[in-house]
Amino acid sequence: MAWTDIFNLAKRVAKGEGKDRKFGLAFNHYNSDPYWDLQTYAAPLQLKMFDKKAEKMSVDTALWKKVWNDFADLYQSKIIPSPADLNLGGGDHIKNSVIITDPFQSDIFMNGRVAMTIAGYDYVSQLTQARDAAAKNPKIPSVDWDVVTMPQFTEVPGTGGNIMLNNLMAINANAQNGEDAWDFIAFNNSKEWARLKSRSSYEMVSRKSFLKPKDGNTYNIAAFYSLKPVPPQDPVIDRLYEEKPNLYQIRQLAQQLILDVLEKKRSVDEALETWQTQGDVLLQQIKTNPNGPLDGTGTYDGGGKTN
Structure with a gap:
């Protein structure tokens, strides 16, 4: 979907007032920082704050204004929660002089305060753990969820989200055991290792044939890699x-x-x-x-x- 589709959907499902407010969208399922949320939203547009010599600003433009206006409307309409909104709900409470801690107080998606959130692949394991815990204890919240691709800007179709590459390897030009190092790198990029690594709950392997939902889930795993990632900063x-x-x-x-x-x-x-x-x-x-x-x-x- 395009960002405009997501915003319209978020406005449809948001409802309630005060600590009972249910928000339509969050850019982070733990907290809210308007500036960093704005960076997450605008990342595919690759807007520049200043020139490549850091001598002249470049923010008073039509596209910067559009991004800020979009964001201001969502916050002011309480479609996206502000830090103050989040402080109104969740938290510890006292019963019979005993402090009762809500283990999901800081996760606004898992505790039902927001309908849609942006999260990485590692969040799947947290949702799965919550589902398993809820099966044993009905007081633990569990949500019905699935995954879709990041929304896209019409100005940059086919691009959304970020990809981080972990455990990259290289061989020192002066390595004494270059052939052995190469064999080790070859193994770490082999099908055999990818098959084993694909069991990880926090990282995805680069071989698509080994990417499948785990732990009895049926979520749309292709959503994590269907779009081009946002290019890295210059x-x-x-x-x-x-x-x-x-x-x-x-x-x-x-x-x-x-x-x-x-x-x-x-x-x-x-x-x-x-x-x-x-x-x-x-x-x-x-x-x-x-x-x-x-x-x-x-x-x-x-x-x-x-x-």
């Missing part, structure tokens, strides 16, 4: 963050501004214009002083405006 940008640690302040400025938007202290246009303008000031300071303290000009003051 290595030039990665290197800039290494060379100029102060660049994190550009992100920190955005974290405050998105909260202003969600709390209706600013419009999206005002927030992105501020991010663009004050970000440019910060970038010039960072260019001069990439590691040390800055003079404070262009930093957020916590009162709905920037210095």
